[in-house]
Amino acid sequence: MQFLEGIREKFYRLVKEKHLTGEEEIQVVSARPLTPEEAIGRPERRDFPLLKGKETMIQATFKDACGQAYTDMPGNYQGTLKEILALPLRNNYERAIFIASLNAVMRHLELVDKTVHCRDQEPGRCAARLVEYVRERFGNPRIAFIGLQPAMVASLAGHFPIRVTDLDPDNVVQRKGGVMIEDARHTGEIIAWSDLVLATGTTAVNDTLATIVGRKPVVFYGVTVSGIARLAGYEQYCAFGH
Incomplete structure (x- = not known):
């Protein structure tokens, strides 16, 4: 929560700076x-988790722009920008609404340009391109992969040492893409083992992002983290987001 409170403050300052305050x-x-x-x-x-029903994509709309965020607590919402800025952020539903709305507002302000999930053949192409991205940026790292994305894991596993954690108990101790999925309780140990952390942006929604950053280089993947990455200065990989 402390991390998202900092993001909320930056969001509020951005709203004031861009003269949305009088309209909020x-x-x-x-x-x-x-x-x-x-x-x-x-x-x-x-x-993909979206197709298995484990996660749902929330889409927020602000003026002419859309922003999205993954969550396991989906629901509808309508409110003013002022109400968005005041959300208590007590659970995954409220955090997803806040983050999707942040993405939509920042997209409207043209501060981010990838706030809508890739489609059809693009997720597979994104996973294939990730290998080249990691090699160019980091060489041959040991990868801690936080939050199972099966196409990415399968693509990376053929080229790098990799360990994967996931919160879904149905995935734990199952082999996915040739890699045994580990319980999220082992995340700290796996990060210590790694040279590079690749983490789902959904960690911002489930309030675990702050436990991941600060120890090793981190790249967040996906559209959920777009606005947060811009405000907090995090590296994001999202090759085919819209």
Whole structure:
């Protein structure tokens, strides 16, 4: 929560700086869960969490812009920008609404440009390109992969030493992409072992992001983290986001 409070303060200052303050009580943000096909289309692989029903994509709309965030607590929302800035952020639903709305507002302000999930063949192409990205940026690192994304894990596992953790108990101690998935309780040990952390931006929604940063180089993947990455200065990988 302390981390997101800092993001909230930066968001508030941004709203004031961009002269949205006088409109914050009348500017409405609306959000709703997307169907799997709306969110990701029809990718080649069928094991993405969005398609398995484990996670849902929330899409927020502000003026002409959309912003998205993954969550396991989906729901609808409509409120003013002022109300978004005052959300208590007590659970994954409120944090997802806040983060999706942050992404939409920052997209409207043209401060970020990848706030909508890639679709159809793009997730597979994104996973393939990740190998080249890691090699160019980091050489041949040992990778701690936080939050199972099966296409990415399968792509990376053929090229780098990798350990993967996930919060979904159905994935733990299962082999995915040739890698045994470990319980998220081992995350600290795995980060200590690694040279590079690749983490889902959904860690911001489930309030675990702050436990990941600060020890090793971290790259967050996906659209959820777009606004936060810009405000906090984090590196983001999102090759085909829209």
